[in-house]
Amino acid sequence: MTTPVKQHLIDPEICIRCYTCEMTCPIGAIQHDDTNVVVDPDICNFCMDCIPVCPTGSIDEWRVVETPYTLEQQYAFDELPEQDDIALPEDAGGEEIEAHDDVVVALLAEAHKGTGGKARAPATASKPTINLYSLSNPAKATVQGNYRLTDAAGDNDVRHIILDLGRVPFPVLEGQSIGIVPPGVDAEGKAHLPRLYSVSSPRDGERPGFNNVSLTVKREKMGLCSNYVCDLAKGDEVQVTGPFGSTFLLPSDPEAHLLMICTGTGSAPFRGFTMRRQRETPGARDSLTLVFGARSARDLPYFGPLKKVPDQFMRKTFAFSRAEDQPRQYVQDKLREEADTVGALLKTEKAHVYICGLKAMETGVEEALGEIAASAGQDWAELRNRMREEGRYHVETY
Numbered sequence: 467m468t469t470p471v472k473q474h475l476i477d478p479e480i481c482i483r484c485y486t487c488e489m490t491c492p493i494g495a496i497q498h499d500d501t502n503v504v505v506d507p508d509i510c511n512f513c514m515d516c517i518p519v520c521p522t523g524s525i526d527e528w529r530v531v532e533t534p535y536t537l538e539q540q541y542a543f544d545e546l547p548e549q550d551d552i553a554l555p556e557d558a559g560g561e562e563i564e565a566h567d568d569v570v571v572a573l574l575a576e577a578h579k580g581t582g583g584k585a586r587a588p589a590t591a592s593k594p595t596i597n598l599y600s601l602s603n604p605a606k607a608t609v610q611g612n613y614r615l616t617d618a619a620g621d622n623d624v625r626h627i628i629l630d631l632g633r634v635p636f637p638v639l640e641g642q643s644i645g646i647v648p649p650g651v652d653a654e655g656k657a658h659l660p661r662l663y664s665v666s667s668p669r670d671g672e673r674p675g676f677n678n679v680s681l682t683v684k685r686e687k688m689g690l691c692s693n694y695v696c697d698l699a700k701g702d703e704v705q706v707t708g709p710f711g712s713t714f715l716l717p718s719d720p721e722a723h724l725l726m727i728c729t730g731t732g733s734a735p736f737r738g739f740t741m742r743r744q745r746e747t748p749g750a751r752d753s754l755t756l757v758f759g760a761r762s763a764r765d766l767p768y769f770g771p772l773k774k775v776p777d778q779f780m781r782k783t784f785a786f787s788r789a790e791d792q793p794r795q796y797v798q799d800k801l802r803e804e805a806d807t808v809g810a811l812l813k814t815e816k817a818h819v820y821i822c823g824l825k826a827m828e829t830g831v832e833e834a835l836g837e838i839a840a841s842a843g844q845d846w847a848e849l850r851n852r853m854r855e856e857g858r859y860h861v862e863t864y
Contacts, residue, residue: 473534474505474512478543480524480585482643482710483597484662486864487516487525500600502541507534518825521864522713523585586857588717588818592669595637596712601660604647604705605634609698610678617764623685624731624767625696626666629704631677636706638679639669640738641714645707646681648691660707661691664822664862666734668742682734682767714860717818720747723811725819727797727831729759732823732863733767739820740780754780755811757804759797759827761788781807798830801838808835809842812849818858825863 476487476496481503488496488503495509496516516525529535529549587594599605607629615624638644645660652658667680685696698704716724716739726736736756743750760766763786772782783804785795801808811817812835821831839846853859 470530470532471534472512473507473529473531474510475527475529475535475540475546476503476505477524477527477546477584478502479545479712480522482522482524482662483645483660483707484521484643484710485659486519486521489659490516490519497537499541500602501597502543504537504540506537519864521825521862522711523861585713585854585860587713587715588719588722588857590718590722591715591857592639592718594639594642594712594715595709596642598636598709599707601647601657601707604707605631605636607631607634607636607679607704607706609700609702609704611700612696612698615682615767620764622761622765623696624765625683625685626767627681627683627695627698628667628672629679629681629706631679631706634677636677636679636709637669638665638709640665640716640742641735642709642711644679644681644709646691646695647705647707648694658690660705662708662710663695664731664734664738665709666737668738668745670745674745682731682737684731713857714820714822714862716742717857719816720750721753721816722818723753723755723814723816725755725757725808725811725817727757727801727819727821727823727827729797729823729827730765731767733758735822735862736820737768740775744775744779751778752781755783755807756780757783757785757797757800759785759787759795759800759823762786763789796830797827798834801831801834805838805841809838812839812844813842817853819853819860821861821863823863828861828863 483503485498485503488498492513492515493509493511495506497504497506520526527546609627610630611628613626615626616622643662643664645662647660648658650658663681663683665679666682671678672680683692683695686692714735724739726739728736740754743754758766763769766784775782783800785797785800786792787794787796821828836846839849850859
């Protein structure tokens with residue numbers, strides 16, 4: 467009798483090829499080619515170090531199998547295979563079948579423990595193009611502009627970078643990401659892996675009708691790629707991979723109400739969402755709600771332009787955790803302050819929830835939404851899972 471085993475897999479439909487899991491894995495069990503990121507079943511020891519660093523949850527996938535999927539099979543996946551029914555041998559004795567069945571049940575329970583459910587794109591979202599340009603075949607873009615978004619006197623350096631693709635076809639939707647390949651090699655002499663940044667412009671370009679995209683990048687003190695990107699000058703050439711991401715997308719339904727919750731550069735995809743709505747349905751009213759957190763107003767990207775967006779077009783709430791002479795507030799606090807509005811929104815079938823930013827925000831937001839749903843007479847876990855299944859609940863944290 468073949469003993470079933472648990473296998474760790476990565477969902478190729480959701481994975482945005484940020485390679486964070488590969489860089490985090492302490493034993494080198496995760497690797498990639500130009501198409502997929504995969505887990506070597508002969509090396510993986512289920513240490514789980516890669517699980518919390520994944521921004522999309524694509525890493526948290528498991529199957530119980532009698533024969534593990536090979537690396538070659540995983541590289542060929544367009545989507546994950548369904549969980550097979552593990553066949554029990556007909557000629558085995560009753561005790562052996564029972565023992566075998568217990569193993570399968572235990573493995574299945576362990577494999578599915580803690581999974582958050584499969585992320586899905588909104589039903590009305592446009593079909594995204596993914597993995598068009600890879601490490602071995604990157605697109606070349608030229609820097610069109612590099613502008614500081616935050617107060618020059620502060621230490622929080624956030625930049626708005628505009629990249630011109632020229633005649634290179636690069637179809638990208640709001641909510642998708644692109645990879646930037648930093649120059650040089652690592653300590654082992656290998657080329658650096660690309661770093662992923664959410665696109666902050668709409669699908670028709672930062673400037674309508676032009677083949678360009680914008681990024682919102684924060685300089686990190688020890689960040690290899692963030693310093694490279696933030697130091698780019700007009701005219702510099704950059705290697706770009708992608709686009710990536712097939713679920714964190716904008717619904718095309720003009721009646722869909724977007725509740726967008728973010729911190730810092732997590733605002734990038736929401737800028738693209740907002741600009742797309744402004745260009746496509748400028749007369750829309752009460753269909754966007756933004757809850758935006760930062761240390762202070764001077765640390766909040768796009769604060770000036772956001773204030774110019776009419777309140778009837780987008781409801782805006784800001785949470786500042788380091789504002790002078792004010793108590794510390796976070797996005798979950800603002801959600802609680804807006805409990806009646808948020809609770810009423812969650813009851814509608816047109817509500818779409820998007821959460822983007824630092825991973826530390828996720829627990830607080832989840833708790834706040836749970837309390838708000840409960841006060842409105844709803845079971846949050848059940849509602850969230852249904853919304854996710856319907857493509858109306860999206861989380862991308864890092």
